[in-house]
Amino acid sequence: MIRIGLLGLGRISHKIAKTLTKLNSPELILYACGSRELSKAEDFKNKYHLEKAYGSYEELCKDENIDLIYVATPHVFHHDNVILALENNKHVLVEKPMCVSLKEGEELFSLAKEKHLLLQEAFWTRFTPSYSYLKQLIDLKPLGNILSVDASFGLYLENKSRMVSKALGGGVLLDIGVYPLNMLLGILGKNYSIQAVNFSPYKGDSSIDENDQLLISFNDIPCKITISMNQYIKDEAIITCEHGTIILDRNNLVKKIHLKAKNISKTFKFKEIVNGYECQFLKMNQAIKDNSPLDEMSRDDSLTLLRLLDDIRNFNKKQNS
Numbered sequence: 001m002i003r004i005g006l007l008g009l010g011r012i013s014h015k016i017a018k019t020l021t022k023l024n025s026p027e028l029i030l031y032a033c034g035s036r037e038l039s040k041a042e043d044f045k046n047k048y049h050l051e052k053a054y055g056s057y058e059e060l061c062k063d064e065n066i067d068l069i070y071v072a073t074p075h076v077f078h079h080d081n082v083i084l085a086l087e088n089n090k091h092v093l094v095e096k097p098m099c100v101s102l103k104e105g106e107e108l109f110s111l112a113k114e115k116h117l118l119l120q121e122a123f124w125t126r127f128t129p130s131y132s133y134l135k136q137l138i139d140l141k142p143l144g145n146i147l148s149v150d151a152s153f154g155l156y157l158e159n160k161s162r163m164v165s166k167a168l169g170g171g172v173l174l175d176i177g178v179y180p181l182n183m184l185l186g187i188l189g190k191n192y193s194i195q196a197v198n199f200s201p202y203k204g205d206s207s208i209d210e211n212d213q214l215l216i217s218f219n220d221i222p223c224k225i226t227i228s229m230n231q232y233i234k235d236e237a238i239i240t241c242e243h244g245t246i247i248l249d250r251n252n253l254v255k256k257i258h259l260k261a262k263n264i265s266k267t268f269k270f271k272e273i274v275n276g277y278e279c280q281f282l283k284m285n286q287a288i289k290d291n292s293p294l295d296e297m298s299r300d301d302s303l304t305l306l307r308l309l310d311d312i313r314n315f316n317k318k319q320n321s
Ligand SMILES: NC(=O)c1ccc[n+]([C@@H]2O[C@H](COP(=O)([O-])OP(=O)(O)OC[C@H]3O[C@@H](n4cnc5c(N)ncnc54)[C@H](OP(=O)(O)O)[C@@H]3O)[C@@H](O)[C@H]2O)c1
Pocket: 008, 009, 010, 011, 012, 013, 034, 035, 036, 037, 040, 072, 073, 074, 075, 077, 095, 096, 097, 122, 124, 162, 168, 174, 175
């Protein structure tokens, strides 16, 4: 059994509190929450029947009854928030992306190692049964070798203040882009080569990317990735293989996988216990019991993703200099 403290009480923390309340597992106790405002923390505590509410992240992290801190602030604060939790001897589950550069990520894992604590990126989709199934299916090559992938995902998010603020880590790459990129790293492999990066700037601040088109090969398989935070684009990945096509209905939580070929039309459907967010907490509970990090989204996986995000942004800068 673990007692969980939620740090930063925005949209995703509400979603997690609802999910864990619905799951109602005796292994996962929603114990405390911490906000920059005590009244906000008190409201959250009352809404989800937590035991403690704190008006600062420091007080939350100092609570000795907490085993795991879940960090859910804008990405630019993850680095400092994770350090605060680790320095107070807490295991950490930190929202995606786990921070905003490879350098920051290396510092965090190094501190976790020094403190003998578990640090896990909350890349929730990697812990779901549908992701394990997808990975096995891709490895089996049911339609022959993969020739190319076309992944797209766009949502209207310009109404979210953190998405359009440079100071809060705004931009589509770090928020939405991580889903197709992490999926491709996971199923195709970690050797990548960037061929083209096309960022179109947000009208309110040209240093923020709002529509990106990326051409990246993963293990020599060419992939086109289209992401947007100012328009709806079908969330889908089309995997062209030698003998047909595999279509994933989503880049984040895959719910349907279609196999289409000359004489084949097959659909695999998946259902989560609640909505899929619970899986990472259930696995983290086990990891803490076993004192063993999770393979589903390992340290190396998180650092590779951070390196790729750095490389994409550097590629874009070089192109424009
Ligand atoms: N896994 C997923 O599906 C998923 C979905 C959405 C977001 N996320 C990730 O979760 C993180 C948070 O996203 P969100 O959508 O929940 O964000 P949000 O609604 O903007 O909430 C972020 C929270 O961070 C805290 N915060 C601390 N310093 C802040 C500052 N200077 N300005 C604004 N907020 C500040 C605030 O909590 P207090 O006021 O309580 O201190 C705020 O409510 C991001 O890294 C994002 O990528 C993941």
